[in-house]
């Protein structure tokens with residue numbers, strides 16, 4: 093699970109445009125999330141540089157213009173930090189949570205077939221929300237942890253052409269054929 097996540101990031105970073113982003117506080121709510129960009133076919137990646145302070149929570153928003161076949165989120169820290177990660181829909185529903193699947197006590201997540209739309213990444217310290225927060229939809233609020241460390245958050249998307257686009261191309265070809273008659 094762990095090595096698969098890192099390999100997936102390496103594959104995505106190696107094949108598509110990569111960017112970087114520096115966190116801007118305050119980003120402690122979904123409403124004040126930092127926007128880390130829009131992603132379309134064939135995908136892309138962004139490396140976020142950020143810091144988690146006492147009772148801090150960091151929210152980052154992104155938009156998929158096309159559905160992603162694989163989305164990867166992984167956090168790294170030079171310190172012995174204990175981070176936790178949530179992926180949340182625009183409506184505030186928690187669709188993924190992880191605590192320690194990454195390096196050390198850092199979180200890592202992979203999501204297959206994420207539909208086009210806007211989502212939010214929440215990053216906080218261990219103790220903020222319960223590990224069953226996918227069920228309870230308890231959003232990170234920074235309360236309950238005393239973690240304090242710098243970290244990087246690697247986010248990558250592998251996007252294949254949407255079936256609708258392929259159908260449109262086929263329809264366009266059919267119409268062109270008819271016009272030639």
Ligand SMILES: [Ca+2]
Nearest residue numbers: 143144148150
């Ligand atoms: Ca922060």
Ligand SMILES: [Ca+2]
Nearest residue numbers: 119120149150
């Ligand atoms: Ca914050």
Ligand SMILES: [Ca+2]
Nearest residue numbers: 174175191197
């Ligand atoms: Ca953790």
